[in-house]
Amino acid sequence: MENRFKLGDHFKGRGAQIKTKNRFLTREYVTEHIEGLDEELHVNPHTKIYYEQSKSIVNKISSPDLGMSYSLNPYQGCEHGCSYCYARNTHENYGLDAGIDFESKIMVKTNAAKLLEELFLKKSWKANPISLSGNTDCYQPIERKLSITRDLLSLFLKYRHPVGIITKNSLILRDLDILQELAQHHLVHVYISITTLDEQLRRAMEPRTACASKRIQTIAQLSGSGIPVGVMNAPIIPGLNDHEIPSILKAASDAGALAAGKTLIRLNGNVAPIFKNWIATHYPNRASKVWNQIQSIHGGQVNDSRFGKRMTGEGKIAEIINQLFLTAKNKQFQHKSFPDYDLSLFRKGGNLNLF
DSSP states (O other): OOOOEEBTBOOTTOSOOSOOOOTTOSOOOOOSOGGGOSSOOEEOOSOEEEEEOOSOOEEEOOOTTSSOSEEEOSEESOTTOOTTOGGGGGGGGGTOOTTHHHHHEEEEETTHHHHHHHHHHOTTOOOOOEEETSSSOTTSTTHHHHOHHHHHHHHHHHTTOOEEEEESOGGGGGGHHHHHHHHHTTOEEEEEEOOOSOHHHHHHHSTTSOOHHHHHHHHHHHHHTTOOEEEEEEEEOTTTTGGGHHHHHHHHHHTTOOOEEEEEOOOOTTHHHHHHHHHHHHOTTTHHHHHHHHHHTTTTOSOOOOTTTTTTOOSHHHHHHHHHHHHHHHHHHTTOOOOOOOGGGOOGGGOOOOO
């Protein structure tokens, strides 16, 4: 018999516990007047997969805050369920919500590899690093079954095209064979995202991700296989995980990471009520402190879209966090860096001649 859930139930393994209003829709289901309902309003938190044929797959990045020119996301929505994820708002473009829908209704771009190859075959295309997972994780759970990311990596190798990857899932180790070949040609950089080393916090905040120790092991295995790998300490949340910066960077560096990056949390759009509900539920004693400190680093708001400020924040608390990160980075990564990409190897327009 199928389990039935109603609004207000706790959805185990989900970061969001609420359905948020979609700003693009004029109508919505609400439970404001329970007495007027013939039966309880139910929701289904089980994962559903939807397959789509995309018209394009590579997006040009115009933000000066991001160290990438292009991104590619084979999936829309993410089952990892991170309560703070900025990508949640993009689910509203599909007529869905940024809360439970984002992590339980996953769009799969089945023709991603075909579109990428078509791009590489265009004589007008010039080699420029393309980042996998600029929006949602390319190694989220469904990738284990569908292998779309692996198909994409095979094309990057075939055409000798540079690629960057950011993930928080150890499933990336499945593709060590392709990554090693890419690394031999200086065509790949990998970042492993680590938000916390506290397993209790990780389980609550990122319920369907690899544990922190597994991510450190993943860095070690990638590094040991000759693949340039760094750590992305993100997001840093004042009053919750900011004190972990030195220990995260040290653990990653000791495991072989060559670089370290960070972002401070920002709660744009409907990510704000989702995170506020999450922090109040899981950490009620410190919820007000965390919320107020997030506001303090963004000029009194929890949301921030200002280039140059949205990732780093401002104010005294932001200064303390940024200085702590810089000190730890200088200590652990002083003589480390990624090798440069080799853009000269790209087989332009499908020229596969090896000579």
